[in-house]
Amino acid sequence: MDYTIATVAPIVLVPFFAFVINAFIVKKFTKFAVGLSVAAIFTSFLFALRIFLDFMNVYSVGYHIHKVFNWFDISAGETIFKVNMGIYIDNMTAIMLLMVTGAATIIHVFSTWYMHDDPRFGRFFVYLSLFSSAMLGLVLSENLLSVFIFWELMGFCSYSLIGFYYEKEGAGNASMKAFMTTRVGDVFFLLGIIAIWSVVGSVSFVDIYNAIAIGKFTGVYALGIPLATFAGFAVFLGTVGKSAQVPLQVWLPDAMWGPTPCSALIHAATMVAAGVYLSLRMFPLMELGHLTPLIAYIGAITAFGAATVALVQTDIKAVLAFSTISQLGYMVIGIGVGSYNASFMHLITHAVFKACLFLSAGSVIHSIHTQEMPQMGGLRHKLPYTFLAMLLCCFAIAGVPFFSGFVSKDRILGDALVLALSNPVYIPVALLGFAGALLTAFYMFRMLFLTFFGKPRDHHIYDHAHHEHLGWNSNIPLLILSIFTLGLFYSGSFTGQGEANLFGSRYEWFSTLVHKPDAKSLHHFAEYTSEEFGNTDTRIKEELPKAAYDGRHGLSEEEAHHVHFIHKMGAIMSVIIAFSGIFLAYLMYVKNAVNPGWWTDTFAGWTRALKGKYYFDDFYIGKLIKGILLPFNNFLAWFDMVVYDKYAIDGWEAVNRWAFTVSRWFDDAIVDSGMVDGTGASVRLMNVVMRTIQSGKIQLYFVVLIVVLASYVWSLSF
Amino acid sequence: MISLGSYLAISFFLFVCGIMVMIARKNIIAIFLGIELVLNASALNFAAYTKFVNHNLDGHIMSIFIIVTAAAEAAVGLGIVIRFFQLRESIHIDDAATLQN
C-alpha cells in the first residue's frame, strides 16, 4: 500500500466530516446522523485495519512512514520556526489506530442502544464523531504542535460530554472541573513544547529524536536545570493532567457525570490513554532528562492511592473511575521503570477491558436505573451476558493468568522488580505496584460480587429489571470486547513471559514490534530530519529476521537468565496476589465470612480519608482555591477597583476631559469659527457678488453685453 | 441726398433708439418694440450696402431673411409673453428674473 497523506488522512477526516454534517442536520434527521457517525467511525476502522495489516506484513521494528507538508513558516532570520503537518506512522501508531478505531466503533454501536431514549441522542454522536476524529488525529500527528491541537480538541469534547446532562448542577461543575484541571497540565505541556522548540527549532517528533540522537540537548540549561529535564517534565505534566495522575487526578472521578459510553470511550479507553501515549512518544526525552524515577514514583503513588480509594466506593462508575486512574498509574510506572513496550501493551489491553467494563456497567445502569452498588445484587440471573463480559474483564484487570491484564501488568511489575533489586530507589515503586495489584483484584471483584452475586438487596429495583436478550447493539459489543481480554491476542504465550513457541516467535508480535527507543534505535533518526523528507518516500525498513527474535533484549546470557528468573518470580507473586485478592473479596461479599463493617469501624479514620478521596478536592477547593486563589482573585479585583479603576481609568478620564476641553476650544474657536464659518462667509460673499451678476434681469445682461462688446471692438480698433 | 452715408446715419439712429428702448423699458412688449427697431436698422443697412456698394441682390436676400426671423421671433416671443402673463399676470421684465418656477 502506497501511503500518502491523502490515503491516510481519511481516518481523521471521515469522522470529522461526519461531525460537521451532523452538527447541522442532527436536529431534523437524528437517525440518519447517528447512522452517519457509526458509518464514519467504521470507515476509519477499516482504514486503520488496512494500515495495521500492512505493518504486520512488513513486520519490522524500524519501519515507519513519515509524510509532511509545510503548514506555516514563520522563521525570522536565525530563528527557525517551521511547522509541518503530516503523518507519522510506526508500529505503535498502527496498533494504537486499530485500538482507537475498534474501541470507538464498538462504543458507537453500543451507544445507539444506550443513548436511544435520550432527548439529545443525536448530539451525543456529534460529540463522539468529533472526539474520534481528534483522537485519531493525535495518534497520527507528526509533531507536538498538532498533538497539542488535537489534545485540546479532545479536552473540549471531554468537557462537552461530561456536561452532557447539563440540567444537573453536578454535571456542569464536573465538566468545568475537568476542563480547568486538565488546563493546568496543558499549560505546562505548551511550555514544554516551547522549551523543546527553543533547542530543536522544530516540534516534529523526528526532529526531536534527531536532536536527542545528535546530542543537541547536552549542555543546554534553563534556569539552572538541564533543558531536557525541564522540557520532559513539562510535557510529562501534560500527561499528568490528561491521564489523571497525582496530583491532577481529581477530575476523572467527577467525569463520571457523563453518559457511560462516553466514559468508556473518553475516560477509559482513549483520551486518558493519550497522555500515556504522549509520554511514550517523548520517552527518549524523559530518559535524557533523568525523569524516570520521578515518573515511576508518581505512577506508583497514583496506582496505589487510587486503588485504595476504590475500596470504599459504592457507586459502580466511581469504582471504575478510580480503577482507571490506578491502571493509568501502572502505565506511568511502566514508563518510569523503562518497561516501554509493556506500558504500551497495558495501554492497549486496559483500553479494551476497561471499555468493556464501562459498557457492562452502562448495561447494568441502563437496566436498573441506579449506579449504587448497595442497591444491586444477584443481577447475574437477569443480566447473564453482561455478567459474562464483566467477569472476563475483571479477570483481566485483576491479572489472572491467560488474560490480557496479566500479560501487560505483570511485565510492568516484573521490570519494576528487576529495577528494584538492582537499584533501591525503585523498591517503593515495586512494593506499591504489587500492593496496588492486590487491591485491584480485591475491589474489582468486590464490585462484581456486589453487583451480580448474592441476594437482591433492593427487590423493587431487581424486579423491575428486564431479562436481557442478545441484541446486536446492546450486549454483543460487550461480548466482542470481552473476547479480546484474552492474553492470547497480545502475547503468543499464555503467561506473557518469555518467547512463545506455539506458532513461532512471530506471534510474540507485541514485544517484537514495540521497542524502547534507545540509543541504538534512535540512530537512524540522526540521519534525517523532517525537513529533508518533505514529500519523498520515507519508509525506513530495518529488516528484522523474523525467526531470530532476540528475547534477551541485548543482554548477556547470564543477565538474561537473571532477568528472566526475576520476571518469573514476579509473575508467580502476581498470580498469588491476584487470587488472594479475589478470594478475600469472595469471603467478604459472597460468603460473608469476613464482615467489611469491622474493617471500616476499626480503621474509621482511614475509611473517612478514603471516602474523602484523600481530601484532594477539599485541599484544592478549600485551601488552594478558597485560600489562595480566591483571596488573590479578590486582591486583583480590589486592585482593579481601587487602583486601576480609580487612578488609571479615572485619571485617564481626567486627562481625556482636559484634552477634550482644549480640543473643544480649538474646535469652536479655530476650526468652527475660523475655518468652517470662514468658508461659509467667503462663499456667502461670493454668493452676493455672483447673485448680483446672475440676477436674471435680462436688461442688465444686455448692458453688460454692450459694454463688453464695445470694449472688445474698441480694443480691436487700435 | 440718397447716399450710403444718409442710410447709415438713419440705421444708426434706429439702432441707438432700439437699444435705448430695450434697456430703458421695463415692459416686455416694449422691449420687443426695441428689438424690432434694431432688426430694422440692420435690415436697412443690408439693403443700403447692396444698393450703393455691391450692386447685386444678396443684401436683399439677407434683409428678407431678417424679416422672416423677426416675424418668427415676434410670434414666439409674444406667445411666451402671453403665456407668462397667464401664469403671473404680469409683463414686467423684472418679474421674469427668477431662473426657475
Next chain:
Amino acid sequence: MFSDTLFLLSSALTLGGAFAVLYSKNLMHSCLYLLGSLFGVAGLYACIGADFLAATQLVVYAGGVVILMLFAIMLTGGASNKINKFGLKKIPGMGNFSTYMIAGVSAFVASLVVLKIIADVLKSQGPTNLVANEPTVFKLGVLLVTDHILAFEISSVLLLGALIGAAIISRPRREIHD
C-alpha cells in the same frame, strides 16, 4: 425729385417714429409709433429700388408683427391694481429716470463703437453713382430658389417651428391634477 421727396418723408417718418417709440409713455402709442417707423423704413427701401423688400416690410411688419403686438398689448393690459396676487408688478413699466440714464450711457457707448466703425466706411466711400432702379422680384425669386435654396428651406422650417412653438406655448394649459 420724387425719390428725394420720398426719401425725406420716409426718413423723417422713420426717425420720428423711432424717437416716439423711445419717448412715449403709453405702450399702445409707442406700438403705433413703431408702425409709423416701419412704414418709413418701407419707404426707405422703396427709395433705393428694393420694391420687393418694401412690400414685404409692409406686409410682414405692418400687417403681421405690429398687429400681433397690439393683440398682445390688449391681451395683457387692463390692470386696475398695481400689484397682482403673486406680489408682482402688474403695471406696464415704461421706464423711469434711472433706466433712461442707464440706457443713455449704454447707447452712448454703443454709438461710439458703431460710429468708429462706420466712420472708416464713410471716409473710404467714393462719389455716389446711382444706378437705375429696376424690378427685383424676378431676380430675387430666382436667387431664393437657386443660390439660397438651403437658407430658404431652413427659414421655412424655422417659421414652421415658430408657428408650432407659439401655438404650444400659448395654448390654454390643462389643470394638473396631482
